Amino acid sequence: MRWSRLAAVLPLLLLLNGCAGESTADYVARRLDVSLPEPVSVTMEDTHGGFHGDGLLHIELVFAPSDAPAVEEAVSHHPSGHWNPFPMDGEMEEILYRGGASDAGWPVPRRGWWYLRDRQAGGEGGMLTRSSFNYTFAVYDPDEYTLYYQEYDT
Secondary structure (H helix, E strand, C coil): CHHHHHHHHHHHHHHHHHHCCCCHHHHHHHHHCCCCCCCCEEEEEECCCCHHHCEEEEEEEECCHHHHHHHHHHHHCCCCCCEEECCCCHHHHHHHHHCHHHHHCCCCCCCCEEEEEECCCCCCCCHHHCCCCEEEEEEEECCCCEEEEEEEEC
């Protein structure tokens, strides 16, 4: 009798556990330390799993036009200093859009904000002088209501 109750309750517990998991949008919001509304569309591709975990995690979050002001407020007034308005410095654009962003097919927006965080621990020199990259890069394009997010590791 006890086993039949367990068998009846187990699928419900598994379902509830799956609902409590972190969504892709929640993951991006946590990693960027921003509060985001629920996107209307989420696209994700992850090529990590290669040698030493190298690869590209690419996520696109598309928001409803009515949510655009909330996203714009979250990124444009973020206290971390990691978010910067476009246009981007030419050298920085060359580096970032030559790597993971171009692999993912990201457009360079006319206006918006970009985020960069170097995640490489113990690397000598600055990010632009190393032969490998481990960074998080994000772009919010307010004209397309899209937040592009990537973790790029080479």
